Amino acid sequence: MPTLEKLPNLMILHLKYHNWTKLTCTAEGFPLLEVLVLDMLYCLKELEVEEGAMPMLKGLQIKECCNQFTVPERLRSIPDSNNLNWEWDWAEQQMSVSITHAVPSWDDVVVAYEPVWAIGTGKVTTPQQAQEVHVAVRDWLKKNVSPEVASKTHIIYGGSVNGSNCAELAKKEDIDGFLVGGASLRGPEFATIVNSVTSKKVAA
Numbered sequence: 176m177p178t179l180e181k182l183p184n185l186m187i188l189h190l191k192y193h194n195w196t197k198l199t200c201t202a203e204g205f206p207l208l209e210v211l212v213l214d215m216l217y218c219l220k221e222l223e224v225e226e227g228a229m230p231m232l233k234g235l236q237i238k239e240c241c242n243q244f245t246v247p248e249r250l251r252s253i254p255d256s257n258n259l260n261w262e263w264d265w266a267e268q269q270m271s272v273s274i275t276h277a278v279p280s281w282d283d284v285v286v287a288y289e290p291v292w293a294i295g296t297g298k299v300t301t302p303q304q305a306q307e308v309h310v311a312v313r314d315w316l317k318k319n320v321s322p323e324v325a326s327k328t329h330i331i332y333g334g335s336v337n338g339s340n341c342a343e344l345a346k347k348e349d350i351d352g353f354l355v356g357g358a359s360l361r362g363p364e365f366a367t368i369v370n371s372v373t374s375k376k377v378a379a
């Protein structure tokens with residue numbers, strides 16, 4: 176936390192699998208953080224958030240942290256990040272933060288859209304919702320970089336992709352591929368996912 180909380184542009188933080196017993200966020204910590212997920216922190220006994228820390232927090236999820244610890248008063252009114260409906264807001268802000276700096280070659284860039292609530296949860300976004308975000312990312316590239324880069328850049332989706340949902344997602348015009356986690360460990364299923372993206376959809 177002492178290092179992470181000083182990152183000036185960090186907006187989404189998913190902390191998973193660690194044996195921390197106490198997490199402390201100091202008063203100036205996480206100035207732009209909007210979503211915090213504490214996941215499988217089995218040893219966590221104390222979460223201390225000083226007054227003024229995480230001033231932009233809009234979504235919080237605490238899952239599979241088996242010790243009962245007291246959630247600080249200010250965080251109790253923060254909505255579950257699963258219920259947030261501002262996917263494109265996030266995507267746009269993240270694009271701005273990460274891409275306003277020079278990219279040496281757009282040929283080497285792949286943009287991945289991964290809703291934080293879909294990562295490793297078994298909850299996948301709907302193809303329609305993913306398509307909307309991918310279109311918005313492509314439009315952003317068109318306006319802020321160039322139409323050529325927008326048409327050539329692969330925009331891939333990640334978050335609970337599996338052998339059963341990949342075909343419907345892959346049908347969407349602006350979903351150019353997948354970022355696969357858990358299902359990549361199951362060979363035949365991974366092959367199904369790879370084969371579901373049958374053609375390169377972006378311009379050559």
Ligand SMILES: O=C(CO)COP(=O)(O)O
Binds near residue numbers: 289293295334335356
């Ligand atoms: O984080 C991921 C890939 O980087 C996605 O993981 P899952 O496919 O297990 O949700």
